[in-house]
Ligand SMILES: CCCCCCCCCCCCC/C=C/[C@@H](O)[C@H](COP(=O)(O)O)NC(=O)CCCCC
Ligand SMILES: Nc1ncnc2c1ncn2[C@@H]1O[C@H](COP(=O)(O)OP(=O)(O)O)[C@@H](O)[C@H]1O
């Protein structure tokens with residue numbers, strides 16, 4: 369590891385002990401001074417090994433002069449007050465601390481200095497280092513859905529998130545949505561996006577979907593790209609999206625961070641994490657319908673969603689009730705699925721290569737030029753009827769699911785497709801053929817345990833770049849507006865019109881990230897890394913970052 373020059377190094381006091389504190393461009397580290405412990409220096413001297421501790425500069429959230437009365441509550445703090453006459457000036461560094469199961473918390477460490485000048489110097493030098501972290505957002509546009517999940521979005525934001533943004537000196541313009549699609553339309557046409565470094569969504573996957581549509585559509589309009597062209601090369605969005613989970617499933621947050629915890633999400637936003645993500649574009653007969661980042665599900669998940677929309681008043685529990693009801697109905701649907709498989713180099717859905725922070729598979733992004741050429745050649749072939757690269761499967765299916773990422777969520781911690789990748793330009797297409805109720809139950813159960821949900825004779829899974837679905841029976845053409853999801857208002861069923869038709873027993877509906885699509889015949893194309901989230905992918909479990917690690921020790925080595 370390359371040795372970094374020291375920016376500042378001083379003898380300060382931490383928890384009534386003298387410590388040597390060192391800052392370089394990567395690490396802030398401190399270590400108790402052995403000799404002072406032995407000699408005694410008026411400071412508490414407890415025996416035991418001196419720990420070197422440290423925090424990475426990129427995980428420091430803020431540095432502040434310590435508030436005077438902050439240190440007089442507990443006994444030890446009163447004691448600290450006594451010697452604080454000697455070391456009267458102090459500063460506090462706030463940093464990311466990893467706790468259990470991918471959760472992050474804001475922790476703090478206070479150092480006392482012998483002079484005001486030294487204290488100010490430390491604050492200034494640390495603040496300077498933070499200002500060099502160019503990917504950190506300074507100004508955010510926040511949309512809150514007050515009706516998502518358990519309807520706590522607003523209080524979650526005000527109590528858990530806003531104080532952290534304030535501490536990190538991030539300014540936020542907050543819009544509490546007043547109706548469905550408020551956020552989407554505001555982003556599409558009104559918002560002055562030049563003012564912001566990112567957009568934050570407080571809500572569930574449906575609310576995220578609004579932000580996604582607003583931002584992607586706005587970007588395409590600004591660049592003159594026609595979204596109705598299934599082969600259009602879409603322009604990636606420049607603004608990052610942050611998700612504060614306050615919905616019912618919150619799968620996009622869970623699968624990109626590893627937990628559904630508002631504080632953890634807020635901290636990932638503050639440190640300016642960046643996670644690229646694939647987006648599926650969905651068309652019907654060359655008319656754009658919607659984008660999807662998590663689940664596109666026909667059959668079981670479409671029926672669960674349709675039924676659950678009538679039970680929205682139940683909150684997140686609606687999915688459990690509708691899940692049981694749909695399971696008991698045991699419907700299957702006939703149709704033809706055609707797909708363009710991904711190259712073998714993209715791995716396969718049954719390998720055990722999980723997409724984790726810094727995923728190597730996702731780092732091999734094909735250049736958009738290659739992609740464009742490849743795609744137009746394939747389209748030409750498909751249109752001419754030369755579909756040799758395409759696989760075609762006709763059958764009766766209980767479920768057809770396309771997952772462009774794992775879709776892990778608290779109901780299914782490894783997800784619908786545990787090895788799907790967030791940003792590899794592919795989706796995993798899962799076909800569950802007609803089978804007995806018991807067999808389908810066994811398959812569903814495997815979403816909740818360690819067993820392989822694809823290891824069933826009636827299940828097949830393919831890694832694809834594109835796919836199409838054609839239901840066996842023609843769908844009626846009378847469905848209102850082709851490009852719009854049916855209108856939603858307040859707490860009335862949000863997706864009603866399209867599913868109340870009497871053809872529902874032969875057709876299911878597509879569940880597109882929690883929204884019902886108005887068509888069953890669709891063409892889907894995975895757009896590689898179209899958006900970026902304030903996330904870093906799920907981290908491999910790591911030891912606590914403020915104990916002895918090589919970087920910390922190196923920072924403390926004498927120069
Ligand atoms: C015997 C027990 C079987 C349990 C099986 C559970 C399998 C769950 C897989 C869930 C995949 C979820 C994919 C994400 C979908 C969301 O986009 C969507 C909308 O979320 P939100 O806006 O936050 O409400 N959620 C759903 O469609 C709910 C599916 C739940 C099915 C039980
Ligand atoms: N103010 C509002 N009133 C009614 N619906 C809204 C409002 N704001 C957003 N929505 C819609 O609510 C739906 C569900 O939102 P979401 O935050 O995903 O919650 P949940 O996870 O509980 O479904 C989304 O489709 C979104 O378009």
Ligand SMILES: [Ca+2]
Pocket residue numbers: 646771772773788789790791792793794795
């Ligand atoms: Ca993917």
